[in-house]
Amino acid sequence: MKKLGEKVYCSKCKQKTNHHILLTYSQESNSTDDFHWHAEYHIVQCMGCENICFVYQYGDEDIWDYVDGQRAWVDDFTVYPEEPKKESVESKLFDKMFKIKKKDFRNAPESIQNLYNQIVESLKMGHDILCAAGLRTLIEGICVQLKIKKGYLYRPDGSKIPDEEDIIRKHDSLGGRIFELYDRNLIIFPQALILQKVVKFGNDAVHRMETPSYYTMISILDITEKVLYDIYELKNHKLLKDEKSDE
Structure with missing residues (x-):
């Protein structure tokens, strides 16, 4: 049996393999035509797994490539079933943007909701610097709205950090106020640690014009939304209201 002139995708082997030609139907232009072409319709069999598929082979005077440094006419091979297309990183990001x-x-204040809306729009438009800066501003806005002015600083292991005088005291920095959200049981400790990183991303965006990757921004937004839900919505959950009415 004659071998197909090019490796094509095998749906069973999940890769391009050599194929035997089982049957061919051919067509071609007339010798008197201004434009010359040829086409072959093959039923082929994988030389590895023996799976059967269909291949359309086509060539004309406009299809050429350089082979061993010389210009040569080549054919296009199209296999059915076709090889699944690999989704590019760009297309994944594009789809993700429109799914946000x-x-x-x-139950959040209007100012908090409006700022959050602007952050989402910035992310969808690819304005990552504005988004990172907006997330930092949102965290600070939450602290301002809840009248949180100071808080202890914590290490990742949960121990409190003393100041330069080796004294454990509250700080009026945004980092301290974020940990005060944790101390007031409004967020959990891992959320407080992550929000510290969000603040750093926002600072880097404003002062260094640097932002994390798009997927990191998506992850940050997810966590920030969880924080907003825990602080403003969870205490007003319908099941909690139903529990009170049952008493």
């Missing part, structure tokens, strides 16, 4: 949807935090 704003959430409605009904």
